[in-house]
Amino acid sequence: xxxDRKVAIITGSSSGIGYETSIALxxxxxxxxxxxxxxxxxxxxxxxxxxEMLPLKTLxxxxxxxxxxxxxxxxxxxxxxRIDVLVNNAGYGLVGAFEDLSMDEIRRQFxxxxxxxxxxxxxxxxxxxxxxxGILVNISSGAGRFGYPSGSAYVSTKFxxxxxxxSIAYELDQxxxxxxxxxxxxxxxxxxxGMVVAKKSQDASSPYFNMTKKMDTVFRQLILNSSPPSxxxxxxxxxxxxxxxxxxxxxxxxxxQWVEQKKKMSDTEFFNMMKQSFQ
Ligand SMILES: NC(=O)c1ccc[n+]([C@@H]2O[C@H](COP(=O)([O-])OP(=O)(O)OC[C@H]3O[C@@H](n4cnc5c(N)ncnc54)[C@H](OP(=O)(O)O)[C@@H]3O)[C@@H](O)[C@H]2O)c1
Numbered sequence: 001x002x003x004d005r006k007v008a009i010i011t012g013s014s015s016g017i018g019y020e021t022s023i024a025l026x027x028x029x030x031x032x033x034x035x036x037x038x039x040x041x042x043x044x045x046x047x048x049x050x051x052e053m054l055p056l057k058t059l060x061x062x063x064x065x066x067x068x069x070x071x072x073x074x075x076x077x078x079x080x081x082r083i084d085v086l087v088n089n090a091g092y093g094l095v096g097a098f099e100d101l102s103m104d105e106i107r108r109q110f111x112x113x114x115x116x117x118x119x120x121x122x123x124x125x126x127x128x129x130x131x132x133x134g135i136l137v138n139i140s141s142g143a144g145r146f147g148y149p150s151g152s153a154y155v156s157t158k159f160x161x162x163x164x165x166x167s168i169a170y171e172l173d174q175x176x177x178x179x180x181x182x183x184x185x186x187x188x189x190x191x192x193x194g195m196v197v198a199k200k201s202q203d204a205s206s207p208y209f210n211m212t213k214k215m216d217t218v219f220r221q222l223i224l225n226s227s228p229p230s231x232x233x234x235x236x237x238x239x240x241x242x243x244x245x246x247x248x249x250x251x252x253x254x255x256x257q258w259v260e261q262k263k264k265m266s267d268t269e270f271f272n273m274m275k276q277s278f279q
Contacts, residue, residue, distance in 0.1 A: 007080045009033040012090030014041035016189025017229045024233035026054035035061035063090045063116030073123045087137040088117040096198025097208030098152040113157035134177040142255035150215040180239050185252025186226040227252045
């Protein structure tokens with residue numbers, strides 16, 4: 001590998017946004033470590049890599065496992081000696097009314113979507129600081145800008161990610177490290193099949209059973225007309241290649257509209273508008 005070729009690592013590359021972003025980063029000339037917790041899912045990515053002769057390598061990394069994260073980062077450091085870009089993408093959605101969520105279900109949600117991001121960032125930051133260069137891209141969501149019923153745990157992880165990213169951007173600026181939040185709207189990926197429905201919300205005796213079912217239908221309808229993951233991948237590449245990246249990038253017409261409405265409306269107006277669209 002050429003010494004001056006930039007190096008990126010991305011989590012959750014087995015499908016969806018992570019898969020497309022790995023390919024897009026490699027196609028843009030960046031040597032890309034496409035990581036995933038189960039390497040048996042690497043076949044498609046590796047065959048595109050081989051066909052297009054892309055600068056891409058697959059590596060095992062489970063964001064919930066300290067040893068797995070450390071081993072992956074150490075492998076990259078010893079092979080490449082540098083990490084220029086980290087894309088924190090791995091995540092899933094926990095669905096269910098707040099009262100139906102068990103502490104374990106909420107903890108697992110945070111372990112992947114929030115603590116997982118912390119674990120990987122803390123593992124690459126010493127090197128980025130030494131390099132005096134680095135770009136951290138955190139895949140947030142429209143759910144990092146507004147809440148909705150059945151999404152309290154997932155939305156909380158993304159709001160937490162937004163607050164964390166915004167705060168560390170100040171701390172890391174002095175070391176030449178940029179922080180970028182990418183906020184996709186609804187994207188056609190395996191996200192719906194990976195969704196975990198809270199145990200109690202699946203029980204017809206839950207007072208929230210009908211609401212959870214309704215939200216499931218609304219979400220599945222939104223997915224039918226949603227954007228492809230390549231749209232998010234293009235936003236990530238554009239942000240990473242920019243000399244002066246923004247802190248936030250929206251990805252998708254739907255999320256642009258929602259955020260615009262939230263800016264224009266009072267909290268009560270926005271609440272009533274959202275409530276109507278869920279009925
Ligand atoms: N799709 C949307 O509408 C949407 C909208 C806004 C934001 N997002 C965000 O985009 C990101 C990617 O989601 P997606 O839509 O591309 O869904 P996806 O197709 O289900 O991809 C999720 C990826 O995360 C991986 N993952 C889950 N737990 C992991 C762990 N512990 N360690 C490592 N990898 C793990 C999955 O691996 P496995 O294959 O092993 O399960 C998969 O590769 C998530 O952070 C999600 O919150 C999605």
